[in-house]
Each structure stands twice: as C-alpha cells, then as structure tokens.
Amino acid sequence: MMADDWTELYRPQGLSEVVGNPKVIKDLRQWAISWEEGHPVHKAVVLMGPPGVGKTSAALALAKDLNWGVVEMNASDQRNAEAIKRVAIRGSRSETFTDEGEFLSSKDGRLKLIILDEADNIFGREDSGGIPAIAELVANTQQPVILIVNDFYELSRKSSAIKNSTLQLRVSRVQAGTMRNVLRRIAIDQELEVPQRVFETIIENSNGDMRAAVRDLQAVGEGNLNMDEDDAFVLQSRMSVKSMYDLMRDILHDSDVRRARRTQMDVDETPDHIMMWLDENVPLEYKDPEDLHRAYLHLSRSSMFLGRVYRRQYYGFWSYANDHNVIGVCSAKSRPNRGWVQYRFPSYIMKMSRSKALRSMRTGIARKISEHTHNSTRRSAQDVLPYMTEIFRADREFRVSMINEMRLSTEEVAFILEKKVDSSEVKKLMIESEKARALKERPESPAVPAVDDKEEKPEKRPEPKGKQASLFEY
Amino acid sequence: MQEIWTEKYRPHKLSDVVGQGDIIERLSSYVRSGNLPHLMFAGPAGTGKTTSALAMAKEMYGESWRNNFIELNASDERGIDVVRGKIKEFARTAPIGGADFKIIFLDEADALTQDAQAALRRTMERFSRNCRFVLSCNYSSKIIEPIQSRCAIFRFRPVRGEDIKRHLKTVADKEGVIIDEDALDAIVHVGEGDMRKSINSLQVAATIGKEVTIDVVYQATGNARPDEVVDMVNTALSGNFSGARAKLDEMMITYGLSGEDIIKQIHRSFYDLDMPDREKIRLIDRTGEIEFRIVEGSNERIQLESLLAYLALVERD
Structure with a gap:
C-alpha cells in the first residue's frame, strides 16, 4: 500500500x-x-x-x-x-x-x-x-x-x-519477549497474519536489534497477505552471517566434506571472506598441531589462488581457492573435535578497522620525521620513531625542540606520550613549546616591524627550516 | 638534548663518512674532477648511502648545493608520475653557480615496480644532459638491467664494529656522555653494522643517564625495539600457535610492520636458534617459500600464520 x-x-x-x-x-x-x-x-x-x-x-x-x-x-x-x-x-x-x-x-x-x-x-x-x-x-x-x-x-x-x-x-539489546510484543502490535496494525515461525526467525536473526527486526518484518510482510512458514526461510537465507557460522561448523567441526561443499555453495560469500573466517576459527577447533599445520597449508594455497585472481582479474581461480578452503581444511583434521566451540567473526578485520585512526596517526608522525631525517615514511616509522618516542618521553628539552622543529600537533604529541589530548601534561607541554618558539623566532624576524609583534597569532608558524623540506619545494 | 643525533652528527664532508673507505675515495675523485657518472648506491640501511650523496653534493657545489641537488623518495612519492614530474621540474632549469649538471638523488629506488623503473630509465636518458642520477637501493638486483648498466654501482657494506665504536665515542664525548667499553660493544652488537640504529641506541641510552653501562644499553634498546619477532618465533616453537598469532597481529596492527619486513626478521632470527643445522635449513627454506608467496601477492597474514603453524609443529618431534 x-x-x-x-x-x-x-x-x-x-x-x-x-x-x-x-x-x-x-x-x-x-x-x-x-x-x-x-x-x-x-x-x-x-x-x-x-x-x-x-x-x-x-x-x-x-x-x-x-x-x-x-x-x-x-x-x-x-x-x-x-x-x-x-x-x-x-x-x-x-x-x-x-x-x-x-x-x-x-x-x-x-x-x-x-x-x-x-x-x-x-x-x-x-x-x-x-x-x-x-x-x-x-x-x-x-x-x-x-x-x-x-x-x-x-x-x-x-x-x-x-x-x-x-x-x-x-542501553542493552532488546529481549526476545519484548521484541515479540512489538512485532505483534505492528502486525495487527498492518492487518497481517504472521505465522509464529516467521516471528521467531526474525527475532533470532535480529540478535536484539529492534530496528533490524522491524525492517525484516516489513521485508516479508509488506503487501504479503498470505504469509506462510516458507517466508521465514526467505529471511534466513538473507542472513549470511548466520550461514557463515553453519559453514564453519560443517568445515571445522564435522568431517562430511560433501555437505560442507553444499553449504559453501548455499552461502553467498566470496572465498576470500570464507578464508578470513576459517583463519579466525581454525585454531579453536584444530587442537592437534599436525591438523592445524595441514589446515594452514590449504589456507596458504587458497590465498595464493586469490592473489592470482586479483592480479589477473581472472575469477576462474576462485573455485580452486574454494576447494582449498572447504575440501582442504575439512579433510585436514585427523579426527572430529568433540567439544562445542563458539565461532567468532574475524577479529583481524575488526582490529584493523579499529586501529585505523592509530595507524594513520603513526604514519602522519612518520611523514614529519621523514622530512627531517632524509628517510622514507616507512623507514621513519620503523627505524626512527621507536627511538624518537623513547627520547621524547625521557627528555624535556628534546620534546620541546621536536614539537617546534617537526610542528607536531597536540594530537600527535598526545599519541607519542600515550596521554590524553586534554591531559594537563600535554597542555602544559604545548604551551611551553609555544613559548620556546616565540622566544626563538623574535630575533630572527627583522623583516617584521616591531609593532606587529603583539598581534602575531600563535598559529602562524614559519616554514620549517629542515633541510629536506626546502628541497622538495623546489 | 635538542636534536636527533643522527642528524646532528651527519657528516658534511665525504672524508667524514665512516667505514666506506674505497667508495669515499672514488666519490671524492669525482668531486675533484667535477664530473660524475650516474651512480647506484646499493646496501643495507644505515651504511651511509644518503649521507654520502648529501656530502658529495655539498662538496661539489659548495654554498649553492641546495639549488643543484634534489632528494626524492621512491617509496613515498606516489608513483613514477610524481617522481617524473618532480624530476622534470627540477631538470628544467640550468644548474646554478657554474656547475655543469644537477644531481637527482632517488632514495629506495628498488621500491619502484618494473614498469616504473622502465619509465625511470627513459627519464634518465632524457635529462642526462644536465642531470646526474644517484639511485639508492637495498639490493641492486631489484633494479632492472638497463638502469644498472647506465650506473656505476657502489656496494655499501655494513659498517665494521670498530668503526661504529670509534664514531659512537666521538658522539658521546661531544655530548658529555660517559660510556664504557662493554656498553659500546653492546650497542655495536645490537646495531648490526647499521650506523643509524647504533647512534639512535646511544641517544636513547643517554636519556636514561649520563653514564651509559651495558645494562642501560639493553634497557634502552629493549624499550625502543623489544625483540618481538624473536618472541613470536619462540612462542610458536613452543607449540603455542594462538599466542604467536596474537603477537603477529600486534606487530602488524599496532606497529604497522609489513609482511615482508616481518618475514625478513624471522629469517634473521633463525640464525641464533639452538637447533641442528639440518633442521634449521628446513625452516629457512620454508620461510623463503612463504616470502615468495607474499611477494606473489597473496594475503601476507595468512602466509605468516601458516609459517607459525609449521613452527608450532617443529619442536614437537
């Protein structure tokens, strides 16, 4: 409607x-x-x-x-x-x-x-x-x-x-009972006959996310006057995360390679994604180091095929990657694991995205160092930054002078010191280096009329005197 | 302490460059003759490649060296087009102060892909009338042959321990740092022929106290560069795969190390392992295979993990 x-x-x-x-x-x-x-x-x-x-x-x-x-x-x-x-x-x-x-x-x-x-x-x-x-x-x-x-x-x-x-x-996840009430009220309002099974599937898939549940109800319910139990399955197959857990169980826990292959074909996921999931969860199931090692041989091969897909833009290699993922890893175990394992979303992906800000901060600092030390950014991050960090933390004079030389921002200083941006230590340090800079600049700027001295804004920083920076401006 | 000592004590004259005697002699004679072929400086980090290029430019051009010398970094400048643009811009104007040519120093030239190197070769030809190129790289073999054949190649070797020691002593004296013989040996050992690393270690140690002893050195270098790779390898060898993997993630995520950096360090760490050499070479061979797979473009973390899974197996039998 x-x-x-x-x-x-x-x-x-x-x-x-x-x-x-x-x-x-x-x-x-x-x-x-x-x-x-x-x-x-x-x-x-x-x-x-x-x-x-x-x-x-x-x-x-x-x-x-x-x-x-x-x-x-x-x-x-x-x-x-x-x-x-x-x-x-x-x-x-x-x-x-x-x-x-x-x-x-x-x-x-x-x-x-x-x-x-x-x-x-x-x-x-x-x-x-x-x-x-x-x-x-x-x-x-x-x-x-x-x-x-x-x-x-x-x-x-x-x-x-x-x-x-x-x-x-x-604010916690919404409980199933509460969710059921809300969905029922909406169904009544929309004049929908919703089978119990459909409600339960929606609730199960939502994982406490009320908005997702309402969205799913609308997806199966809108304009669907004769809803039946099958509509629940439509939903289930859309929920790929759940299927990924099934696939993990079939590959890692059980030994039925054929069923694992079937599940893999039902799951709408690319082999690189499946590989990441296996990578996360293999160590949880394969406790025997021989099994673990065999499994990783296949993940390693799978990843090589994926690399070739990427380089040649030829997706034909996907099937080989899939087979290493499924047949290879599944058959790598000498016996099925009896215990129950809670599979996890690939933590590496999460860690990487969480640390994105951290990493870009590091790179930013390394870039400033590199302008100062005739190095590449990469080498500065690896060979200079660790040492500079230690000296920076230990030596007051060095801190002040580096902040001014490299024009480090408050955020960068806080990062190096592992302090909060608005901590008193960082604040004091920034004020101190501000003063030191003002002191240093005064005798060196005869071109500026003395009258303007007072008005000079602290943000106005001179171009760096570093050797390499001037070269690059060529 | 106001500066980074590697910069403060970077030599301005060729004759002050430490530990590369023959090379320095050749470069000095170029300066005297006022002529220069294209050069390639190959060698590990911290052996004086950049320093020599800078010193050579300063001696060659004197006051006006900044006008006649440009420093570019192949791994930083995004792509060969940027490098070429900068080179073009720089080469457009005539040398200043009566010089015959300008010098273009291209650091980490081996970071360029084959295609980019081919483009670089054409650029070199185009501007060789009034420009000389000095390329620096870790391995000359990573540079395509047409470029190699156009350059005089100089191999910078790791600086000898005694040379590093002498230089560290000079720096320590000038900074009023008291350092004993054992401590110097320790820095040299950790430094592995890398002057930059050695001076950095000295400076960190000096922040702990004006008297630097062997304990201070290990404390300092341990803080700055804890040996995470060795740690990870040992954890894996003890059969703890998950523990080793957690350390791997830490290095890759928090410290931003690349797979190639880590695999090289793993390789190096094997030399000090206490195991029969026949076994050792098996590990090393496997490591080489893994590095190959990484270079071929597969997922570096998966590859490193497969190596860790292999290590977790080794010690058992």
Whole structure:
C-alpha cells in the first residue's frame, strides 16, 4: 500500500513507548527533570549500546515528552570542530529561537536538546579538533546534550573530560519477549497474519536489534497477505552471517566434506571472506598441531589462488581457492573435535578497522620525521620513531625542540606520550613549546616591524627550516 | 638534548663518512674532477648511502648545493608520475653557480615496480644532459638491467664494529656522555653494522643517564625495539600457535610492520636458534617459500600464520 518505512512509522512517540531498558529510561527522565529544574549534575548524557536498540528513539522521545526543541547532528554531517562549534555550541547558547525559527523570549524559551548521533564515528577522519570540541560542548553547554555511541571506549580514552563530566547510560539489546510484543502490535496494525515461525526467525536473526527486526518484518510482510512458514526461510537465507557460522561448523567441526561443499555453495560469500573466517576459527577447533599445520597449508594455497585472481582479474581461480578452503581444511583434521566451540567473526578485520585512526596517526608522525631525517615514511616509522618516542618521553628539552622543529600537533604529541589530548601534561607541554618558539623566532624576524609583534597569532608558524623540506619545494 | 643525533652528527664532508673507505675515495675523485657518472648506491640501511650523496653534493657545489641537488623518495612519492614530474621540474632549469649538471638523488629506488623503473630509465636518458642520477637501493638486483648498466654501482657494506665504536665515542664525548667499553660493544652488537640504529641506541641510552653501562644499553634498546619477532618465533616453537598469532597481529596492527619486513626478521632470527643445522635449513627454506608467496601477492597474514603453524609443529618431534 504505502512505501512508509516501518522503522520510522513505529518509532516511539514518547519515553513510555520505548521498549526495554527500563532503568535507562528512568535515569534519562530524571536527568531531563534536573535540567528542567535548572540544576543538572551532568550537563550531558552518553547513550551507549549496539545498533537498533533504541538510543536515538529514546533521545527523540525524551524531547517530545518535555516539549524540547531538537538540534540533531549525525556522522553524515561534517563533524569537524568548526561544524560542532557552529551548530552545537551556538545552538546551545542561543535560547531565543527554536529550530523552526520561532521566536521565544529567553525567559520562557524551551530547552533545546542537542543530539550528537554516532559520536564515536569521529575517529579516523580528517577532523582533528573534533574531540576537544565535544569536550568543550559537554563542559560548557547551556542546553541538554546527548551523545550517542556504539563504542564509548575510544572516545573516553581520548578525552577524560568527556569521560568524567557525562552521565553514561548503557542501553542493552532488546529481549526476545519484548521484541515479540512489538512485532505483534505492528502486525495487527498492518492487518497481517504472521505465522509464529516467521516471528521467531526474525527475532533470532535480529540478535536484539529492534530496528533490524522491524525492517525484516516489513521485508516479508509488506503487501504479503498470505504469509506462510516458507517466508521465514526467505529471511534466513538473507542472513549470511548466520550461514557463515553453519559453514564453519560443517568445515571445522564435522568431517562430511560433501555437505560442507553444499553449504559453501548455499552461502553467498566470496572465498576470500570464507578464508578470513576459517583463519579466525581454525585454531579453536584444530587442537592437534599436525591438523592445524595441514589446515594452514590449504589456507596458504587458497590465498595464493586469490592473489592470482586479483592480479589477473581472472575469477576462474576462485573455485580452486574454494576447494582449498572447504575440501582442504575439512579433510585436514585427523579426527572430529568433540567439544562445542563458539565461532567468532574475524577479529583481524575488526582490529584493523579499529586501529585505523592509530595507524594513520603513526604514519602522519612518520611523514614529519621523514622530512627531517632524509628517510622514507616507512623507514621513519620503523627505524626512527621507536627511538624518537623513547627520547621524547625521557627528555624535556628534546620534546620541546621536536614539537617546534617537526610542528607536531597536540594530537600527535598526545599519541607519542600515550596521554590524553586534554591531559594537563600535554597542555602544559604545548604551551611551553609555544613559548620556546616565540622566544626563538623574535630575533630572527627583522623583516617584521616591531609593532606587529603583539598581534602575531600563535598559529602562524614559519616554514620549517629542515633541510629536506626546502628541497622538495623546489 | 635538542636534536636527533643522527642528524646532528651527519657528516658534511665525504672524508667524514665512516667505514666506506674505497667508495669515499672514488666519490671524492669525482668531486675533484667535477664530473660524475650516474651512480647506484646499493646496501643495507644505515651504511651511509644518503649521507654520502648529501656530502658529495655539498662538496661539489659548495654554498649553492641546495639549488643543484634534489632528494626524492621512491617509496613515498606516489608513483613514477610524481617522481617524473618532480624530476622534470627540477631538470628544467640550468644548474646554478657554474656547475655543469644537477644531481637527482632517488632514495629506495628498488621500491619502484618494473614498469616504473622502465619509465625511470627513459627519464634518465632524457635529462642526462644536465642531470646526474644517484639511485639508492637495498639490493641492486631489484633494479632492472638497463638502469644498472647506465650506473656505476657502489656496494655499501655494513659498517665494521670498530668503526661504529670509534664514531659512537666521538658522539658521546661531544655530548658529555660517559660510556664504557662493554656498553659500546653492546650497542655495536645490537646495531648490526647499521650506523643509524647504533647512534639512535646511544641517544636513547643517554636519556636514561649520563653514564651509559651495558645494562642501560639493553634497557634502552629493549624499550625502543623489544625483540618481538624473536618472541613470536619462540612462542610458536613452543607449540603455542594462538599466542604467536596474537603477537603477529600486534606487530602488524599496532606497529604497522609489513609482511615482508616481518618475514625478513624471522629469517634473521633463525640464525641464533639452538637447533641442528639440518633442521634449521628446513625452516629457512620454508620461510623463503612463504616470502615468495607474499611477494606473489597473496594475503601476507595468512602466509605468516601458516609459517607459525609449521613452527608450532617443529619442536614437537
């Protein structure tokens, strides 16, 4: 009938409609009341939890309940310091306009809820300064602020201000029973007859993600007036992660090579992805070192075929990679493992994506070193950075001089020292090197009239005097 | 301490370059004659390739060396097109200060692919009227033959222990660092003929105290460069595959080491292993096969893991 998105259509209209997590809802309401009364202990709340459990819904519902305005930013916005300052801080200070532009006197102006959605996504991007801006916001805001994150760890590690001055509420996955009730209500509203089996499959696949469950219900249910049990299977085959677990069991736990092959063909996954999954899980099942070694011989071969696919852009080699993955690894075991093993998503992929920001920070520093030491970035990262880090941590004079010579940023200094960006140590050090630079520059700039001295902005740094840098500018 | 000592004490004159006697003599005679063929400096890290090129330029051009010398890094500049663009720009103008030619120093030339090297060869030809190329690389064999045949090749050897020691002493004296004989030997041992590494070790040790002893050296180098690869290899050999793999991930993820770097270090670590040589050569052969597979373009982590799984097997029988 209608192309409405059910996840929007059935979004809770008030806090009482938000399902699950009663304690979080209670705390959130209490925090809001403290703002209404004008004495919030915490100016900002962090809602943390997995996707689709109602974090954004709860924030929006809260605003609705209390008739607050809403200023919303999410990761798709340009999340740099400027943008946050512009929208969030200005929005928070001006009490006289609603977001619709409606005029209100500051006295009876409504509060405005500032929602920073996906606030943990600020990492690994070219938006340095974003974290200090958030820290400033949560400390100085005149309006209630909610930060929404999947993973709070990174954010809290980078800034103690964000960690210490916010109220953190952990939103848990929605329980099956709760989910069943919601899905039933939606089904009734849509006048759908949904077989029990379909409900259960949706719930099982969703893994506590309410939004995913509603989306799936819409996927099988919309316009489908004669739903039957088979519709559940349509869903199941779309859920490739689940099938990947099945494939792991068939290859690693059992010894029926033919069935493993069948499962592999049912699973819509590329051999390189299957290889990564096997790589993660082989050691959990193959406890005999002989078995493990044999399995890795096949993964190694599989990876060679994949390399050839990549080089020649000839996908014919995929089948050989698949056979090494399935037949090779499955037959590598001398006997099936009896114990039960919980398979895991490839941790390497996760670790790599989590450490992306770290790695790009390292590369950035190495690039600065390389301009200074007649080296490549790679060699600087490997041969110079480890030593420089040690000297840097141990010697004050060296720190100050290197910060100025290489023009290291606050974030980079914090990274080298393994301290937080807004820690007093890093702050002091940056001020100190600022002073040292000012002192050093003065006698060297006779071209600048003395009058301008005072006005010189600290950001104005001279071009580096390093030998190689000037060569490259040729 | 205000500077990185490798920079502070980088020689400005050819005669001050340590431990490459014959090469330095040849380069000095080029300077005297005012003429230069294309050169290739091959050799391991920290043996004086860049330093010699810089010193040669300074002696050749004096004050105006910066105008007549450009330093490019093949592994940093993205692709041969960027390198060629910079070379073109640089070669366009005439040498300054009465010189006949300019010098283009291309560091890590072996980082260029075969195709890029072929392009480089044409560039070299095009600009050889007023430019000389000095290419530096770890292995001259990684450079295509047409380029090799156009260059005089100099092989920089690892700097001898006594030469490194003498130089470290000079640096220590100038910095007011007291260092005993044992400590010097320790640095030399860890440095493996790499002057940069040796001086870096000395500087880190000097931050711990003005009196550098052997314990201080090992503390310093251990902090800066813990021997993670040896650690990983031993963990694998003890049969603990998962433990070894965790260390591998740490190196690749946190320290950003490439598979090729790690496999080379693994290879080196085998020399010190306590096992029969016949066994050892089997490990080494296997390592070579793994490196081949990595170079061929397969997934380097999977390959290294398969080597670890092999090591986990070895010690058992």
